[in-house]
Amino acid sequence: MTRQTPIPSQSACPSSLRIGAMDFDGSDIALLNFRNSLQSVPANRTLLHDGSDSGKIIIVADGWLATSKSSLSGEVQLIDLLLPGDIADPTSADGKTAGLNIEAVTDAKLCAIPLPDWHKMLAASPRLARANELVQAAERSRLSERMLRLGRGSAESRIAYALIELSLRLKPLGLSENGAFHLPLTQQRIGDFTGLTAVHVCRTLRRFVRNGLVETADHMDVRINDLTTLAKVAGVEPDRLAAEITPVPD
Structure with missing residues (x-):
């Protein structure tokens, strides 16, 4: 069984970060409150389990992450593969727990941002908000394409x-x-x-x-x-x- 790595409670962000197709650096007002550091995660390490405490946004800076759901019988469906610049919002509608599993497929670097801080960043930076919109729209499109083929x-x-x-x-x-x-x-x-x-x-x-x-x-x-x-x-x-x-x- 893979071990779960606690995502740091303190915000960690690199000095330069790609979100979608946009690059953000320390001069952007949305990133000024975050230290210039990254959380490194080894391959095959589980970051979050379905139902565990969440409340953070995860931005992939390097490497591959995977989101998945597991049945009670142990069957796994890999929901999505997250690449550099992608954003994972694992928190379910209760605002506290993860609605899926997140695992590092390869050695990876990520930025973990508490949801309240993330919402402030989006409000402070229209450019960041637009990058987030594009990333989420791209995710919806690829998930719908994949679901069509999974079903039909x-x-x-x-x-x-x-x-x-x-x-x-x-x-x-x-x-x-x-x-x-x-x-x-x-x-x-x-x-x-x-x-x-x-x-x-x-x-x-x-x-x-x-x-x-x-x-x-x-x-x-x-x-x-x-x-x-x-x-x-x-x-x-x-x-x-x-x-x-x-x-x-x-």
Whole structure:
């Protein structure tokens, strides 16, 4: 079982922080009340458990985080993957407890901000408020796309969509070039993300490789070789999808 790392009660924020596609530094009024430091978290460390005390916003500065829900029988559904610049608001409607699990997929750096402080920051900085709006809008768009495929899509469409989504999201971060990117997920985790078994993920990826759509290596370096065909399998238009799930500033 993974251990839970308490998120520090004192606000911690870097001297420069990317939120969505916008960069913020110490000159921004919204960040003046925060020390120039980061909370480092090792890979596979659980930050929050569903139902535990919350009340904080988490901003990913570096690395990958994952949000998930677990059934009483132990089955896991990975809800979302959070990349640098993304914001996690895990607090449920009671204002006190987390409504999901948050785990570090890779070694990560994050900024944890108490909700009252975050609300003050948003009120003080229209630019920060706009960045937050764009990040949340991008999250809603990708979650709706993924839910459509979880409910109605084939295994092929689910995995094809996941690969395209991640490639598009990593590109503006400089982590995907010409369709090539590193995916720090086991096949089991890809299955948790797409609602499939690890065996089904393995078979589907092999079929994509055999048909020349993608290449995989070294657990898991991925290259999308035929975006046009993969997009047809996923049922998406890549340019339109990129505009909807990438928080580009106005």
